[in-house]
Amino acid sequence: MKELKGTTHLAIGVGIGVVAAATHPITVTNAAAFVLVAAFSALSADLDGTSLLSGKLTKAARLIRVLMLWGGVAAAGAAAYLYAAKAIFYPYWTIAAAVFVLLGLISGNGAIRNALVSLIGAALIYAGYAIGHGWLMGLGLFVAWVPWLNHRGLTHTVWAVIAWGAIGWGLERKLGIEGIMTTATCGYLSHLVADTLTPSGIKWLYPLTKKTFKLPFR
Template identity: 55%
Template sequence: MRGKTHLAIGVAIGAGAAVYFSPDLTHAHTYIGAAAFSALAADLDGTSMLSGKLTKASRQIRQYAVWVGCICAAAVLYLWLAGHTVRLEIACAGISAMLIGLTMSTGAIRNALVSLVGIGVAALGLSRGEWWLIGVGVFIAWAPWLNHRGLTHTLWMIPLWWWLGTGLEQDLQVEGLAITAALGYLSHLAADTLTPSGVKWLYPLTKFTFRIKV
């Protein structure tokens, strides 16, 4: 399924979570960001479905995303070196933007760049003593080298992603982020199940491909 479809589903889940958990929409951007990123995260593996024939608009989005991510990363690095407190929201926004841009390109260089971002996230988590952030970093660094629709597209990733979400929820003190992130990730697998290629939900226990014709 197309990346923009996964993204749209993630945004819808985030918006619904914002209305449910925060009726005043104070944290709407946090819910939408967590769900949108989660809905795309599974496709950090192998050759992303976002890396096919890019339209002019998607190429521009990729360029903007990478540049925004680089600017945010530079700002975070400057603040850290200057001894200032680095806001987690800024770091997450920059990382998310950069990863969205990078998932739209292919090859070993792309994989290495994504892994480098993952190592940076893990290092940030280590410096903050936050295991969930280390886990996200390890996932980002490891996923690009896996076959597409392999381990990142399995049932086992849902509880893992929920656990990572609980760390973010506790860190930001925003109720419902864990379930929002898990639902975002789950939506990706469910949507891909509706495509002809299907999803190996129980891999590596079985290579049986689950698919639903619509």
């Protein structure tokens, strides 16, 4: 098995969240925070590809691609009709129609999905700026950037764990719940450890080295 399912990573993350909740003062708010943070962290490394978090956007991406293609075709047809029937030429309309047709033809569903994820990241950056939450801006930057990276590249490294821990530290300060940073870091780290146990492994120290760490260790 080269890849673990997202549901497996999710289950591991939920388990980490439950343990964290059980080892800290238990309240409904705290328990929910620990489980949600650990579960989301355990899935976030796979935002560099189709994942449990971004997979739902694939249908939306497919629809957008169809709308761009056929919307462009319809606009081009309308422009052609107006020119043929009434000798009226709309250059900007014609250019826009051509652009939409070309985008529909050359854009893959994956690229559109990545763009949608990046838009979500941009919204998080703006929200973090608007309310003065640095951790949310950091999360937004992560979400906006990583969809364009190679799968199991930088998001599957020790550097990503450190960056995610910094985001978790900011969240812990805002929530005032001790242990959130550790929970976030452990959740993210669990994803990388689990992927290390697969035959394809991961490059923990990329880009310093392209060595892949996997089982059997060698």
